[in-house]
Amino acid sequence: MAEPDPRRRRRAQGALETRVLAALHEAEGPVTAGWVQERLAAGLAYTTVMTVLARLLAKGAVTRTRQGRSFVWMPAADEAGLAALKMRKVLDGEQDRRAVLASFLTALPExxxxxxxxxxxQATGED
Known part of the structure; x- marks a missing residue:
């Protein structure tokens, strides 16, 4: 049996991170990992959801606050921040960042x- 392609696994993890973030954005406030697990309805184990949340926390994409004996989670950014995170993920997955950025820029509408x-x-002026 052939070994699974590690890039495919990373993409699946990235897709799961995106789904978890989308669920958090749908929430009306901080939610538990169990709430996220229920919303995803993909048969995911609680530990898988916790692992994804921990990864997102390490990336600064979510925040957590202790509530009782557990944590509640919320996105660290709005929908625009979520889109930016997706863009960074794509860029981080490419070896030639300059070529990707150049291609992106030339494909943009004026x-x-x-x-x-x-x-x-503006960013240059702030430095």
Whole structure:
């Protein structure tokens, strides 16, 4: 039997992280890992959900607060932050970041390119 492709496993983990974050964004406030597990309805073990939440915590994508004997979780960013996290994941998975960024930039509509240039100018001005 052939070994599973480790890149495929990483993609699956990334997809699961995205689903967990989406569930947290749907919540009306901080929620337990059990709540997340129920919302995903994918037959995932509680420990799997906890592992994903711990990874997201290490990446700064979620926060947690102790409530009683357990933690409640919430996203560290809004929907735009979630989209940015997805973009960073894709970029981090590529070896030639410069080529990916160049291709991304040249594919942008002119209006988006202008927004990006303005944001870069603002970021440069803050340093």
């Amino acid at each position: 209006s988006d390119e202008q927004v990006l240039r303005e944001l870069l100018d």
